[in-house]
Amino acid sequence: MGIEIRADGLVMTYGDVRAVDGVTFSVAPGEFFGLLGPNGAGKTTTLEMIEGLRQPMAGTVRVGEHEPWKREPELQRRMGVQLQSSSFFERLTAREQLDTFGALYGVAAGRTDEMLEQVGLVDKAGVRTEDLSGGQKQRLSIACALIHDPEIVFLDEPTAALDPQARRNLWDVLRQINESGRTVILTTHHMDEAEALCDRVAIMDSGRILVLDTPAALVRGLDAPVRISLAPGTLSLDAAREIAGDDPIDDTESSLTITTRDPSRILTALAGRDALAGLSVKGASLEDVFLELTGREYRA
Amino acid sequence: MTAFRALARAMLKGFFRDRMAFFFAVIFPLMFLVLFGGIFTNQGVSKAEIIQVGPVAVLDDIPKEAAAYFKDSLEITTSSDEKDALEQVRKGDADAMITQRGDQLVVRYSRADQVKAATVQGTFQAIVQSANIAATGQPPRFSLTTDQVEDDSLESIQYYTPGLMGWAIASGATFGAATNLVVWRKNGLLRRLRLAPIPTRSVVLARVAVSIAIALVQATIFLGVGIALFGLRLTGSWPMIIPLLVCGTLAFMAIGLLAGAVAKSEEAAVGISNFVVLPMAFLSGSFFPLDGAPGYVTAISKVLPLKHLNDGMLDTMVRGEGPSSALVPMAVLLGFAVVVTAIASRLFRWGD
The missing domain is CATH 3.40.50.300 (P-loop containing nucleotide triphosphate hydrolases)
Structure with missing residues (x-):
């Protein structure tokens, strides 16, 4: 071999x-x-x-x-x-x-x-x-x-x-x-x-x-922010703003999402408030790397 | 060798499990044989129907032997109404009407069926002649003997079996090679085989062997049915059809390879094969003899491999000619195969 x-x-x-x-x-x-x-x-x-x-x-x-x-x-x-x-x-x-x-x-x-x-x-x-x-x-x-x-x-x-x-x-x-x-x-x-x-x-x-x-190295190299989502109602929008600081917040009917480059700070704060219902943490994937490199436009 | 055997086995199984391919290669041409055999075995043209109006002396007086002959070719009914009889002839219900006016024999016929019109005229011409001779009281000075040139057994089945068999084998080999090539190119199997540690020739030889085997199976079934059901009789050098079939198969495979190399899809390969094989079968006399065909048709037929296969098979299996009569057709078939394969290989692609 x-x-x-x-x-x-x-x-x-x-x-x-x-x-x-x-x-x-x-x-x-x-x-x-x-x-x-x-x-x-x-x-x-x-x-x-x-x-x-x-x-x-x-x-x-x-x-x-x-x-x-x-x-x-x-x-x-x-x-x-x-x-x-x-x-x-x-x-x-x-x-x-x-x-x-x-x-x-x-x-x-x-x-x-x-x-x-x-x-x-x-x-x-x-x-x-x-x-x-x-x-x-x-x-x-x-x-x-x-x-x-x-x-x-x-x-x-x-x-x-x-x-x-x-x-x-x-x-x-x-x-x-x-x-x-x-x-x-x-x-x-x-x-x-x-x-x-x-x-x-x-x-x-x-x-x-x-x-x-x-x-893994390709995904790290992308240096993309992490998306932290919670079930709706777990956290009020005001409380979320307080935790997120300058990080953007997306509040929809299905979830509340904070997009951040400092996930440990956000997660610690959420855990301190015991506001972790429906928690999901999504980093970038190889697909993001792929789309970043080859472009998002549709090719026939 | 194991590669050759494995590929040949795979192709053979693929063919015999493909009911459509088997139908078109074996059953379909066989249906034509049965059909042609049924139509032409009792080749006797149906009798001409004659209506006799009033007494016709010459008919009543003909000698016994002649009467038997007329009975075979004429069906005579009597009627007393001349007008009605004429009407029946016009409508085609009867072929002719005869009546006698004094010493005149009057025949009214319809030209609608020219063969019967000729039969009727000829027959009554002969009746009148012999009546005239009889009236002189002299014995006839000249007599006529007829005999066909072919072996007595050369009935129509003797002609149709080689022709239809040639057509069946041409279709089988052409379609087989064409679809095989296209399907394997499209599904990637050709490229897959190219990456296997086997020489390309074992793939080609396996296909050739399978096509020849299929042709021999077709021939065996054809001859079996012809002999068993239609009284086909093989003459002297009939085993020469085996090398003839091998050469023919190579020629038709070459056509198939060309069709397969050009065609983009299996449907196209079948279409192109049909477009070539069916006209070729007509022009090669597979369905009917080309004796009466115009010169340009015979000229075209000379470049068609099926024409030479048919000729070779006719000569050796029913005309009773010697084995050497197969040599020229075999050489033509092989030459055709070489030329067309060379063209096909220039257009050949391993994959799409």
């Missing part, structure tokens, strides 16, 4: 569009790395160059000592890829899909049962993929990516179009994959997902990496 990914100055253009414009980063063995960005930011193209689907027009990418676009079987056996759409053979059952992918990697047939177990699809083994739910399909496609026990796993938006339960369920599967020592590279639109799973994230836009750090 232990294979490092190094991308250095990657460039890919489609016509006049510089889809990827000088991307440099590296991923350490065993790391859970997130690639974030709005649609068209260049995440998928970047990922494709690392996977070996595209040769960079400029710059280099190395996975261990290999250049992935040369598609050397030794390297391909060490990488597992789950593509953006669920790429299955038509009209095969879950078990048959795993058997087929297993055969492509020269894996013994026993792995299929192991994988079905790992992603919780044992009782769906005989069901055709067309009849699986969205979450089951995603879990199966991850199982297909893991069938040959790869060291690096690429996941392209694995939780897109899943309901919250299926998403959380898949997170557990992804954590297990990473905890077993594999490097995981993930692209996603969901900032909560990146925050919950990734050791480090890179936020991309217009083909460039804007920031790259741990999610």
Whole structure:
């Protein structure tokens, strides 16, 4: 185990569009790395160059000592890829899909049962993929990516179009994959997902990496105020003004909110008055970092 | 090798579990065979209906052998009302009316059905001639013997089976390759396979093997039904249809790959395949012979692979020609496959 990914100055253009414009980063063995960005930011193209689907027009990418676009079987056996759409053979059952992918990697047939177990699809083994739910399909496609026990796993938006339960369920599967020592590279639109799973994230836009750090460091770096909310009626507006001082107050029918950069002073004062009913304290999230960096305007 | 086998198995299962694909590749063409077989087995044109008004001496006097022949082609009823009989002919309820006025045999017919009109005229011409000869009291000097050139067994089913089978195999291979390519490109499976440690050729070879297997299954079912239900008889070098089918499948797969490379969606791939295969089947004589077709049609048909497959199959499986008669069609089919595959590979994309 232990294979490092190094991308250095990657460039890919489609016509006049510089889809990827000088991307440099590296991923350490065993790391859970997130690639974030709005649609068209260049995440998928970047990922494709690392996977070996595209040769960079400029710059280099190395996975261990290999250049992935040369598609050397030794390297391909060490990488597992789950593509953006669920790429299955038509009209095969879950078990048959795993058997087929297993055969492509020269894996013994026993792995299929192991994988079905790992992603919780044992009782769906005989069901055709067309009849699986969205979450089951995603879990199966991850199982297909893991069938040959790869060291690096690429996941392209694995939780897109899943309901919250299926998403959380898949997170557990992804954590297990990473905890077993594999490097995981993930692209996603969901900032909560990146925050919950990734050791480090890179936020991309217009083909460039804007920031790259741990999610916690990125949020701290934003230096955003904290929002402290109480149930309505817990505190009179006058009392709130007294506590808040210069900090802005927002009093609505559903809650009273103080936005502050000095939460400990406010919270101490509230506790002193025993006015903590319905208390919630919200700091900035990775989503705020993302929107701060990539802008809030809607992009079609 | 394991990759090839795994892929071929996956594709075969996918095909046989796809009821629509199976229907259009096997059942649908078979329906045409049953239909054509049913229509053309008793090829005898239905009898011409004649109304005889009053006594017609020549009809009553014809010799026995001739009477039997007339019975096969004419259905004679009698009537005494000439006006009413004429009206029936006009309306198409009867094909002709005959009556005798002195030594004149009068035949009134409708031109609506030209074949029957010709039958009626010819038949009565012959009746009058033989009556004239009989009247001279001399034995006839010339006689006529007829015999068809084909083997006695070359009934219409012998013609339709190879043609319809060629059409079925052309559809199966074209549609299979086209939809397979588009679906796998769109759902990302092509790219997924590209990242697996297998050579691209095992994917291609698996598809070729599966298409050939499907073609052989189609042929087996077709010949089985033809022989069992319609008295199809295979002649001497019929096993040559196997290499012919292999070459044909390659040619049609090439068309399918081209359609799949151009098409943006599965629907478009099916549409393009249809647009190519159906006219090709007509122009290749799959449904009816092209003997009477104008020169430009035969010229077009020469560049169509199905025409050559049909010719090769007709020669070897029903016309009783030797195995070498399949060689030229096979060479043409392979050449077509090479050229069209080369074009398709230039337009090929791994993903969208």
